[in-house]
Amino acid sequence: MSFFDFLINLFKRNKKVSIGLYGHPNSGKTTLANQIAKDWTGKDIGSASNIPHETRTVLKQEKIVIKDGENELDFDIIDTPGIATKIDYQNFLEFGLEEDEAKERAKEATKGIIEAIKWLDDVTGVLLVVDATTDPLTQTNITIIGNLEARNIPFIVVANKIDMEDANPNRIVSVFPQHTVVPVSALNGEKTDELYKVMFKKFN
Amino acid sequence: MEGLKMDFISSEALENASSMEKIYMIIEKVKKGAVVVMEGGLSPSERAELIETTMREIDVENFVGIDVHTLEKNSSSFFGFSKKKTVVITIIGPANVMKTVKKQSNLLSMVADLNNG
Ligand SMILES: Nc1nc2c(ncn2[C@@H]2O[C@H](COP(=O)(O)OP(=O)(O)OP(=O)(O)O)[C@@H](O)[C@H]2O)c(=O)[nH]1
Ligand SMILES: [Mg+2]
Numbered sequence: 001m002s003f004f005d006f007l008i009n010l011f012k013r014n015k016k017v018s019i020g021l022y023g024h025p026n027s028g029k030t031t032l033a034n035q036i037a038k039d040w041t042g043k044d045i046g047s048a049s050n051i052p053h054e055t056r057t058v059l060k061q062e063k064i065v066i067k068d069g070e071n072e073l074d075f076d077i078i079d080t081p082g083i084a085t086k087i088d089y090q091n092f093l094e095f096g097l098e099e100d101e102a103k104e105r106a107k108e109a110t111k112g113i114i115e116a117i118k119w120l121d122d123v124t125g126v127l128l129v130v131d132a133t134t135d136p137l138t139q140t141n142i143t144i145i146g147n148l149e150a151r152n153i154p155f156i157v158v159a160n161k162i163d164m165e166d167a168n169p170n171r172i173v174s175v176f177p178q179h180t181v182v183p184v185s186a187l188n189g190e191k192t193d194e195l196y197k198v199m200f201k202k203f204n
Numbered sequence: 205m206e207g208l209k210m211d212f213i214s215s216e217a218l219e220n221a222s223s224m225e226k227i228y229m230i231i232e233k234v235k236k237g238a239v240v241v242m243e244g245g246l247s248p249s250e251r252a253e254l255i256e257t258t259m260r261e262i263d264v265e266n267f268v269g270i271d272v273h274t275l276e277k278n279s280s281s282f283f284g285f286s287k288k289k290t291v292v293i294t295i296i297g298p299a300n301v302m303k304t305v306k307k308q309s310n311l312l313s314m315v316a317d318l319n320n321g
Contacts, residue, residue, distance in 0.1 A: 086271065117256050
């Protein structure tokens with residue numbers, strides 16, 4: 001190892017890597033965060049649910065170390081609330097929530113979204129989690145990508161839920177041709193090894 | 205049934221406005237039920253600010269947030285290397301009014317729900 005490499009390593013060690021999971025409500029951010037944490041630390045980070053806006057405050061898991069032969073990445077996971085431009089409490093009623101609960105959930109969700117946006121200033125890398133069964137060209141995704149580019153924050157587009165029959169990860173590749181897209185299933189851990197490989201490259 | 209108000213804003217009208225002024229102007233109009241059609245697009249930080257401001261303004265009974273849609277055109281750079289898309293029209297309206305929005309490459313059509321607005 002040259003002296004120069006030594007210095008670079010020293011610098012890297014001191015620089016904290018914080019990887020934010022961003023995306024729409026229900027895209028699978030918490031499920032993916034749990035999968036990564038389970039793979040490398042053995043425990044979960046937060047609760048996942050089919051009801052949108054399950055995560056309403058930013059959750060942080062410090063010091064996750066992922067390894068693959070020579071490669072090592074040492075980081076904090078920041079699981080953020082799903083970002084939306086609208087929140088209608090009546091949608092939660094369909095999931096069996098009481099009116100009061102639904103209104104409270106909506107209120108908390110608005111605060112969570114503001115917190116998620118604020119955290120864009122503090123993350124050093126991002127996994128943009130996109131539900132591959134849905135249209136990827138949305139205000140949320142465009143806004144997140146635009147802000148990451150403006151801040152020069154490296155990111156990976158994770159095409160999630162490829163275990164589902166109507167998943168179409170190629171659509172995500174075709175609308176974001178200039179970005180790195182990795183298809184996975186956060187739920188059953190399919191292809192997460194691929195994701196880790198790309199993470200070593202992008203975030204180290 | 206009340207009518208649908210639409211406000212058209214030219215890019216010149218926004219030229220000298222700060223980001224905050226732009227966003228408050230949009231949100232004020234949308235909160236009153238209007239659909240805003242704006243020439244040009246918002247910057248990434250303005251888009252984020254628009255979402256933040258919307259979240260602050262949401263009140264569960266009367267204002268459930270916004271829908272944003274854009275029409276783009278391909279604008280190749282001087283050397284023709286990168287094909288970047290430029291937003292030419294931005295449409296922002298109350299989420300409960302903008303019911304169905306269909307977008308094909310060059311055409312965006314919207315059906316407004318006037319019972320909700
Ligand atoms: N089939 C399938 N379902 C998934 C996958 N990943 C997540 N889900 C499901 O999608 C729903 C939402 O998952 P979450 O992890 O809570 O989504 P989130 O992005 O954290 O959502 P918010 O916290 O509301 O922003 C849950 O029912 C998950 O079980 C996947 O890879 N495949
Ligand atoms: Mg979550």
